Amino acid sequence: MSATADEIIPYTVKPRPDTGLFNAKMGIWLFLSSEVMLFGALFSTYIILRIGAEHWPRGATILNVPIGTLNTIVLITSSVTMVLAWAALRQNSLKKFRILLGSTILCAFIFLFIKTFEYGAKFEHGLFPKYSTYMAIYFTLTGLHALHVIGGIIVNSYLLGPGTKMWYSDPERFTNRIEIAGVYWHFVDLVWIFLFPVLYLL
Amino acid sequence: MSHAHSHFDELPFWRKYIFSTDHKIIGIQYGLTGLFFLLFGFCLMMLMRWQLAYPGQPLPIIGHLFGEERMPGGVMLPEFYNQLGAMHGTIMVFLGIVPLVFAAFGNYVVPLQIGAPDMAFPKINMTSYWLYYIGGIIMLVSFFVPGGAAAAGWTSYTPLADIATMGQTLWIIGMVFIINSSLLGAINFIATIFQLRAPGMNFMRLPFFVWSELITAFLLLLAFPPLEAAAVLQFMDRIAKTSFFLPSGLVVSGQPLSVSGGGSVLLWQHLFWFLGHPEVYVLILPAFGIIAEIIANNIRKPLWGYKSMVYSVITIGFLSFIVWAHHMFLTGMGTAISAFFQATTMIISIPSVIILTALFLSLWGGSIRINVPMLFALAFLPMFGIGGLTGLPLGLSVSDIPLHDTYYVIGHFHYIVAPGTIFALFAGIYYWFPKITGRQMNEFLGKIHFWPSLVCMNFIFFPMMIQGLAGVSRRLYDGGASYTFAPKILELNVLISFAAWILALAQISFIINFFWSLFRGKKVQTDNPWEATTLEWAAPSPPPHGNFEVVPHVYRGPYEYSVPGATKDFTPQYQETI
Ligand code: HEM
Numbered sequence: 001m002s003a004t005a006d007e008i009i010p011y012t013v014k015p016r017p018d019t020g021l022f023n024a025k026m027g028i029w030l031f032l033s034s035e036v037m038l039f040g041a042l043f044s045t046y047i048i049l050r051i052g053a054e055h056w057p058r059g060a061t062i063l064n065v066p067i068g069t070l071n072t073i074v075l076i077t078s079s080v081t082m083v084l085a086w087a088a089l090r091q092n093s094l095k096k097f098r099i100l101l102g103s104t105i106l107c108a109f110i111f112l113f114i115k116t117f118e119y120g121a122k123f124e125h126g127l128f129p130k131y132s133t134y135m136a137i138y139f140t141l142t143g144l145h146a147l148h149v150i151g152g153i154i155v156n157s158y159l160l161g162p163g164t165k166m167w168y169s170d171p172e173r174f175t176n177r178i179e180i181a182g183v184y185w186h187f188v189d190l191v192w193i194f195l196f197p198v199l200y201l202l
Numbered sequence: 203m204s205h206a207h208s209h210f211d212e213l214p215f216w217r218k219y220i221f222s223t224d225h226k227i228i229g230i231q232y233g234l235t236g237l238f239f240l241l242f243g244f245c246l247m248m249l250m251r252w253q254l255a256y257p258g259q260p261l262p263i264i265g266h267l268f269g270e271e272r273m274p275g276g277v278m279l280p281e282f283y284n285q286l287g288a289m290h291g292t293i294m295v296f297l298g299i300v301p302l303v304f305a306a307f308g309n310y311v312v313p314l315q316i317g318a319p320d321m322a323f324p325k326i327n328m329t330s331y332w333l334y335y336i337g338g339i340i341m342l343v344s345f346f347v348p349g350g351a352a353a354a355g356w357t358s359y360t361p362l363a364d365i366a367t368m369g370q371t372l373w374i375i376g377m378v379f380i381i382n383s384s385l386l387g388a389i390n391f392i393a394t395i396f397q398l399r400a401p402g403m404n405f406m407r408l409p410f411f412v413w414s415e416l417i418t419a420f421l422l423l424l425a426f427p428p429l430e431a432a433a434v435l436q437f438m439d440r441i442a443k444t445s446f447f448l449p450s451g452l453v454v455s456g457q458p459l460s461v462s463g464g465g466s467v468l469l470w471q472h473l474f475w476f477l478g479h480p481e482v483y484v485l486i487l488p489a490f491g492i493i494a495e496i497i498a499n500n501i502r503k504p505l506w507g508y509k510s511m512v513y514s515v516i517t518i519g520f521l522s523f524i525v526w527a528h529h530m531f532l533t534g535m536g537t538a539i540s541a542f543f544q545a546t547t548m549i550i551s552i553p554s555v556i557i558l559t560a561l562f563l564s565l566w567g568g569s570i571r572i573n574v575p576m577l578f579a580l581a582f583l584p585m586f587g588i589g590g591l592t593g594l595p596l597g598l599s600v601s602d603i604p605l606h607d608t609y610y611v612i613g614h615f616h617y618i619v620a621p622g623t624i625f626a627l628f629a630g631i632y633y634w635f636p637k638i639t640g641r642q643m644n645e646f647l648g649k650i651h652f653w654p655s656l657v658c659m660n661f662i663f664f665p666m667m668i669q670g671l672a673g674v675s676r677r678l679y680d681g682g683a684s685y686t687f688a689p690k691i692l693e694l695n696v697l698i699s700f701a702a703w704i705l706a707l708a709q710i711s712f713i714i715n716f717f718w719s720l721f722r723g724k725k726v727q728t729d730n731p732w733e734a735t736t737l738e739w740a741a742p743s744p745p746p747h748g749n750f751e752v753v754p755h756v757y758r759g760p761y762e763y764s765v766p767g768a769t770k771d772f773t774p775q776y777q778e779t780i
């Protein structure tokens with residue numbers, strides 16, 4: 001059943017000498033370049049709308065900056081545990097890996113929990129996306145980012161759960177997978193690091 | 203490898219042919235689905251052509267089938283015409299041409315041409331096809347929701363699209379599926395071409411088709427996300443009642459719209475055309491690639507200027523990201539911006555001209571072999587030439603101002619996509635059919651397909667340009683009948699429509715040929731019936747799972763035909779000595 005083309009495709013694990021990458025690593029960087037274009041377009045939208053607006057509220061007057069800061073710290077922590085999880089695998093320590101990847105997922109949940117709380121507080125005050133252009137872009141950008149966080153949770157949970165099987169059959173490939181998932185997760189983190197000042201502080 | 207092969211044979215039917223991860227099966231799936239949508243989009247257009255030739259007259263025989271809300275008494279309602287127009291454009295571009303020319307041919311041919319066993323990510327490849335399939339279904343279903351399908355043009359300009367009926371929401375959702383399908387496909391193609399080239403296949407030995415697919419993949423990868431962003435914003439406008447694209451003080455049907463306002467109408471156009479322009483190169487670059495393969499094969503000598511063609515296609519790739527606003531000269535975005543985009547537009551025409559010239563000059567002094575693929579390829583050159591040259595006046599704002607949104611534009615770009623890209627598609631099907639099926643298509647039926655198609659295409663699209671120069675606007679429900687200025691010009695509508703219907707008849711010989719050849723066509727005697735040089739012809743016909751019995755080695759460039767001193771007039775890339 002598992003004898004798909006996988007077995008005959010070269011460079012799934014070892015890097016190709018002339019490009020220096022294994023397939024999935026090239027894949028994830030290409031994917032991230034398209035993500036950069038996606039968020040790039042949305043940030044451009046933000047700039048264009050803000051330049052064209054008669055008045056634009058300062059983020060801090062509407063949003064809760066301390067909570068935003070807390071969330072930033074939570075996400076950065078999750079990025080750190082993600083790298084450490086990968087490093088643990090490189091040191092052959094599956095147990096440490098499990099704890100660290102588990103913490104990454106936990107942080108992601110905490111992030112979403114705090115975000116939900118923030119959304120709820122806005123809704124209570126009647127601040128829906130349709131209230132103003134600022135609220136519209138706030139909800140769209142953070143909502144899309146939250147979708148990316150959820151995507152990360154799904155991938156990481158798979159790797160922590162059923163995906164770990166691969167560690168016993170092909171440890172190098174499994175380590176690669178964690179690296180790839182990590183690259184994605186850092187990107188999600190990075191997007192937030194742009195979103196936070198743009199929406200909360202400026 | 204033989205292990206994987208035998209294992210594959212044991213897979214159940216649905217894994218082997220339906221949820222397959224084999225690039226060849228996926229290529230065929232893309233091909234059949236794409237051909238279906240091409241035909242469907244063509245049928246929508248034939249309905250429109252009836253209305254344009256005979257405005258307000260009931261459509262005979264089948265008119266009443268469309269129901270009272272679309273064609274009461276067989277007479278087309280304006281709302282339905284708009285749906286047909288928007289969906290013809292959307293379906294042709296996103297569900298017909300791109301999946302065929304980029305994904306179908308790309309999937310089947312690229313791994314073979316670079317000597318790879320499959321695509322780099324077979325499961326993602328399968329996902330990509332099924333996302334496309336779902337997107338297509340959503341587009342089809344949208345015809346049956348209240349208010350019908352999207353009717354704001356394939357460009358979905360706001361604010362119209364923001365306040366349109368439910369079909370527009372489905373258009374957005376369908377587009378998101380299609381966009382993600384293309385993104386996954388693009389990643390896969392780039393990774394495959396970089397990572398899975400056979401030993402010896404360096405970049406300057408890649409067949410031109412592979413180059414064109416590579417650049418196309420980059421265009422899709424980087425240009426589609428902004429449209430996805432735009433789609434999300436339009437979705438928010440429609441569902442969450444935001445005002446990204448709704449300016450303050452908008453009045454609709456005499457009623458002020460109760461929204462927060464403050465949005466920008468131009469923003470949609472910028473985001474749309476940031477994709478839209480690269481998209482036209484997505485439609486044409488793989489066609490260039492197919493045509494180059496076929497021409498090289500049939501002139502029996504190397505392509506003239508392979509290297510300059512490669513550099514040109516790379517240049518097009520870069521420049522196509524900075525020309526988009528030539529679609530927006532009339533929006534009042536300002537003369538300085540217009541000047542910039544006119545300049546870039548004129549510059550980008552240079553590499554296209556280089557490619558076309560190289561292909562033309564390649565013919566010079568060749569002992570040209572005429573067969574059906576070559577006929578289509580030869581016709582492609584002047585047809586694309588007309589399409590390209592008529593585009594120049596649209597790239598300069600002085601001449602675009604009177605021409606914008608007239609039938610001249612419709613004529614211009616259809617010359618590129620219809621007798622251009624579609625001819626390349628047919629050429630490719632006739633050319634690679636023996637590799638895919640092990641059988642040849644019938645030459646005689648092929649010629650019956652080719653000649654009327656060539657004639658009809660010109661009778662359809664040339665008169666459109668004449669109408670446009672006389673000032674007839676596009677997207678008119680009555681084709682301009684309510685204008686007083688041009689009754690003579692409008693008579694051409696009847697001619698155009700008849701040519702379109704005859705064009706449809708000519709396709710019947712293709713359909714017969716396709717199915718007949720599939721089961722009864724002449725079996726090919728060798729794996730390389732065209733005596734070609736590229737790697738796909740080294741594989742069995744059809745190639746087994748994993749493609750090659752032994753990993754091929756590449757020793758030379760892609761088009762070594764008639765090498766002096768060689769025993770045969772072609773020296774394949776996988777052949778070590780001449
Ligand atoms: C080969 C036969 C074809 C014919 C006779 C045909 C005919 C037409 C006509 C008459 C219109 C103008 C409708 C109007 O302005 O009201 C139109 C629009 C359009 N067509 Fe085609 N078409 C053909 C093939 C294609 C192909 C292959 C493509 C795509 C790649 C395509 C893409 C479009 C687009 C994008 C529009 C603009 C739709 C809009 O106004 O939003 N067509 N076509």
Ligand SMILES: [Cu+2]
Pocket residue numbers: 478479482525526528529
């Ligand atoms: Cu353009």
